[in-house]
Amino acid sequence: MLPVEMAVNGERRRGVVEPRLTLADYLREHCALTGTHLGCEHGVCGACTVLLDGEAVRACLMFAVQAEGGDVTTIEGLGGPDGALSTVQDAFREEHGLQCGFCTPGFVVSVTALLRENPQPTEIEIREALSGNLCRCTGYQGIISAVERAAGAAQ
Amino acid sequence: MKPAPFEYHAPETVEDACGLLAEYGDEAKVLAGGQSLVPMLALRLTRFEHLVDVNRVGELGGFARENGTLVVQAATRQRVMEREALVAAAAPLLARATPLIGHFQIRNRGTVGGSLAHADPASEYPAVAVALGAELELARRGGARRRVAADDFFVGTWTTTAEPDELLVAARFPVWPERSGFAIEEVARRHGDFALAGVACAVSAGRAGIALFGVGSTPIRARAAEEAWVAGAAPDEVAEAAVRELDPPTDVHATASTRVRIARHLVERAVVRAQEELRAAG
Numbered sequence: 001m002l003p004v005e006m007a008v009n010g011e012r013r014r015g016v017v018e019p020r021l022t023l024a025d026y027l028r029e030h031c032a033l034t035g036t037h038l039g040c041e042h043g044v045c046g047a048c049t050v051l052l053d054g055e056a057v058r059a060c061l062m063f064a065v066q067a068e069g070g071d072v073t074t075i076e077g078l079g080g081p082d083g084a085l086s087t088v089q090d091a092f093r094e095e096h097g098l099q100c101g102f103c104t105p106g107f108v109v110s111v112t113a114l115l116r117e118n119p120q121p122t123e124i125e126i127r128e129a130l131s132g133n134l135c136r137c138t139g140y141q142g143i144i145s146a147v148e149r150a151a152g153a154a155q
Numbered sequence: 156m157k158p159a160p161f162e163y164h165a166p167e168t169v170e171d172a173c174g175l176l177a178e179y180g181d182e183a184k185v186l187a188g189g190q191s192l193v194p195m196l197a198l199r200l201t202r203f204e205h206l207v208d209v210n211r212v213g214e215l216g217g218f219a220r221e222n223g224t225l226v227v228q229a230a231t232r233q234r235v236m237e238r239e240a241l242v243a244a245a246a247p248l249l250a251r252a253t254p255l256i257g258h259f260q261i262r263n264r265g266t267v268g269g270s271l272a273h274a275d276p277a278s279e280y281p282a283v284a285v286a287l288g289a290e291l292e293l294a295r296r297g298g299a300r301r302r303v304a305a306d307d308f309f310v311g312t313w314t315t316t317a318e319p320d321e322l323l324v325a326a327r328f329p330v331w332p333e334r335s336g337f338a339i340e341e342v343a344r345r346h347g348d349f350a351l352a353g354v355a356c357a358v359s360a361g362r363a364g365i366a367l368f369g370v371g372s373t374p375i376r377a378r379a380a381e382e383a384w385v386a387g388a389a390p391d392e393v394a395e396a397a398v399r400e401l402d403p404p405t406d407v408h409a410t411a412s413t414r415v416r417i418a419r420h421l422v423e424r425a426v427v428r429a430q431e432e433l434r435a436a437g
Contacts, residue, residue: 002163019163019206021156022193041157042194046260055234055263061193062264065163066210110260131346132258 006067008033009077017064024048026064027074035075035105039134046133049106050074056113075105078112088112088150097146099137107133111147120151158196165208169294169324172209177296177320179205185322186210187230187269190261215268215324220245225328229268234259236267246328248287248337248357252279255339258347271308272323274315277349277369279339281309284326285366285374286355292325293317302327309373335359336433338425341369342417344408351409352418354397356425358433361385365393365422370403370414377422384426394423 005014008031015030022041027033027050039045041060048059051073078086085093088111098104107130114121114129121129126147135143164183166172176183183205186192195201209215215230218241225245227236236242237253256262256270256279270280271291284291284305291303295318308315317323331337341353350369357364363384365377380397388396403414 018156018160020158020160020196022197025156042197043190043261046258049260052263056260057264058190058260060197061189061261063163063189063193065165066189066208068165114259128254128346129259132260 002065004065004068006069007071009073015064019063019065021064022060023050023052023062023064023067023072024059026067027059027072030064033074033076037102037105039102044134045103045106046110047103047106049109049133051109051113054113054116056110073109075108078108086112087153088115088146091146091150091153092143095146095149096142097138098135098142103133103135103137107135107143111150114147115151121147123148157199158193159199159202161196161203162205163208164205165211167211167213169212169214169322170296170298172207172212173294173296173320173322175205175207176322179207180319183207183319185269185272187272188232188265189269190257190265191269191273191275209322218242220330223330225249225330227267227326227328229272229323229325230266231268233262233265233267233270237262245330246287248283248339248355249280249328251337252283252339252355255279255341255343255350255353256347261347267326268323271326272315272317274309274311274313274373275349276312276372276374277353279341279350279353279355279368280326281305282353282355282366282368282374283339284328285309285376286357286364287328287331288364289329290327291317291323292327293321294324295321300324305374306376312372331357332359334433334436336429336431336436338428338432340421340425340428342421349408352403352414352421354418354421354425356422356429358384358426358429365397365426367397367401367418367422370401370418375401380422390423390426390430393426394419397422 037047039047043061184203186206186208218227243250289305339355341350352369363381367375377397384393398419405411
């Protein structure tokens with residue numbers, strides 16, 4: 001067991017973990033932040049995407065001990081402190097960018113990272129950026145519309 | 156928590172990392188970006204008693220142009236290769252290959268050295284290294300270093316000539332002449348999937364490099380095609396020469412003959428594009 005300390009959504013978190021515990025499991029089970037979803041657990045589906053030091057990463061493809069000293073933002077950290085939806089979350093709701101909601105946290109985190117780096121993506125750029133997240137309900141069109149709406153809202 | 160238990164090591168110097176590899180040998184595995192290793196551990200396709208995480212080794216991050224070489228330290232994130240103007244200027248093929256790797260979330264963690272050392276036959280960087288004539292620099296305990304030509308580094312699926320006690324510390328990409336042309340082309344079912352077939356190529360006056368990927372157990376250098384290209388053969392003739400001796404695998408994604416046909420088409424297209432770029436460079 002190893003000690004680990006990181007910032008999660010702005011809060012210092014300390015834990016003692018097995019090295020094989022993934023960051024995703026740490027967030028869910030040790031921090032009780034179950035908004036980070038686990039689908040495939042081997043880096044394909046993107047449901048567990050979080051921001052590490054501002055960059056979108058798969059939380060199932062790194063170990064919690066590797067996030068030592070890092071700054072993690074999960075889906076819970078994207079909205080306002082009063083529960084207000086972020087621009088991206090609001091756009092997903094407006095455009096029916098979700099149905100069952102399982103994949104949604106990963107999409108919202110990925111899109112948040114995309115729009116920070118590229119505030120006005122083309123449709124092709126949006127599709128490429130979304131290629132690392134799987135959704136089995138929406139057929140993706142609503143999600144793409146949501147990204148376009150969020151980009152427009154931020155303009 | 157799916158991987159089998161392991162002991163975790165986070166050295167901060169190359170020497171310490173090499174010391175751990177020397178001590179544990181086959182029982183240890185280097186953990187770089189983890190974007191291939193962690194899934195394999197999660198699926199229990201493999202297991203190791205010791206993981207040596209090189210993400211805290213400061214000297215393994217970064218890149219620099221040294222005379223005629225772009226030296227990329229092994230644990231440099233792939234994402235850096237697509238963002239930095241210096242990389243695009245010194246090794247355009249490396250910069251252009253990067254967006255084809257996985258997805259941006261993967262490239263945020265994945266490293267240049269990790270991809271090379273993992274040596275997946277369908278991955279882009281090994282082919283880029285072969286096409287450009289790169290060298291891989293390996294370190295072992297005590298400070299010993301050696302350089303291996305990319306041509307001699309990849310020996311089979313997920314297999315390289317690096318010894319268990321050696322750490323890949325840098326990839327050295329030669330800077331091709333100002334007047335050169337480059338292209339990388341691949342076909343994948345969806346963006347970010349493993350390529351069914353692909354080719355990386357480079358051309359300058361009197362010199363050409365062509366490496367295919369996804370069509371064998373290693374990146375495949377198409378020497379006959381390179382010679383034909385330098386001798387002035389037409390793109391379709393270069394492509395024909397490149398695939399003449401290919402023997403790609405058949406799997407659920409594509410048959411061998413489909414892969415050959417895709418590869419032939421891609422080589423032709425890449426050669427045309429690289430040739431156009433060379434011409435535009437004067």
